[in-house]
Amino acid sequence: MRYWLMKSEPDVFSIDDLARVGVEPWTGVRNYQARNFMRDGMSEGDGVLFYHSSCEVPGVAGLARVASAAYPDPTQFERKSEYFDAKATHEDPRWMLVDVRFERKLARTIPLVELKAQSRLDGFALLQRGNRLSILPVTKAQWNVILGME
DSSP states (O other), X not given: OOEEEEEEOTTTSXXXXXXXXXXXXXXXXXXXXXHHIIIIIOOTTOEEEEEEOXXXXXXXXXXXXXXXXXXXXXXXXXXXXXXXXXXXXXXXOOOXXXXXXXXXXXXXXXXXXXXXXXXXXXXXXXXXXXXXXXXEEXXXXXXXXXXXXX
């Protein structure tokens, strides 16, 4: 099993939204490295730190699980979608996604400022300068440190 951090803006899709729907396809990823993490790295059952970004208090808000193998993101084929990609075809899709299943909301959001202050998270991809990827790998040790901060 592997571990991941997946970012979402809470005014677009929050941990509460995931709790309400249960399972959600992680559509709209348009970064090749993040796509490759989903396509090549994620497996059903992997752990997910659900991270609220671009908000007043960014931080880890909940836990989820990868609920499917990667498959083509249907929004790439929808002409009216903001995620439409004219170069993508059903025979040769460019963008993939996984389904994500709600596990639980954390007792409190673990703010980014606290994550940065945690010396045991040195080397954590989220804390690297300039890293803006929406999906990041997390080691088991980092996973345990973060959950211990709850």
